[in-house]
Amino acid sequence: QVQLVESGGGLVQAGDSLRLSCAAAGLTFTRYAMAWFRQAPGKEREFVARVNWAGGNTRYAESVQGRFTISRDNAKNTIYLQMVNLKLEDTAVYYCAADKSSLTHTTEVEYDYWGQGTQVTVSS
Helix, strand or coil: CCEEEEECCEEEECCCCEEEEEEEECCCHHHCEEEEEEECCCCCCEEEEEECCCCCCEEECCCCCCCEEEEEECCCCEEEEEECCCCHHHCEEEEEEEECCCCCCCCHHHCCEECCCEEEEEEC
């Protein structure tokens, strides 16, 4: 059974930093690209960032480019999302997802497995 477990969310102030983690189990981790999505209240879930299986190829949503960094540690079956200079509009539930395809997917329907999410709240 595949499990993706996010952690690291919390309540921070605008301008602060936060690092999210997602631990994967039950899948051959290096066969999957991994991504972060987020869903704000009243909005659809949106793509945030993606990293390929080796970690050398990343892609970001325009809204987080330059502020967020996605990375992975294949020895630990874990991905990370380092977030700096957080803004009020970054408030959302953050989900990690796994994609067996090598194509650079950015829509949620193309992902095979999902975590339960971790809440990030940015206050002024």
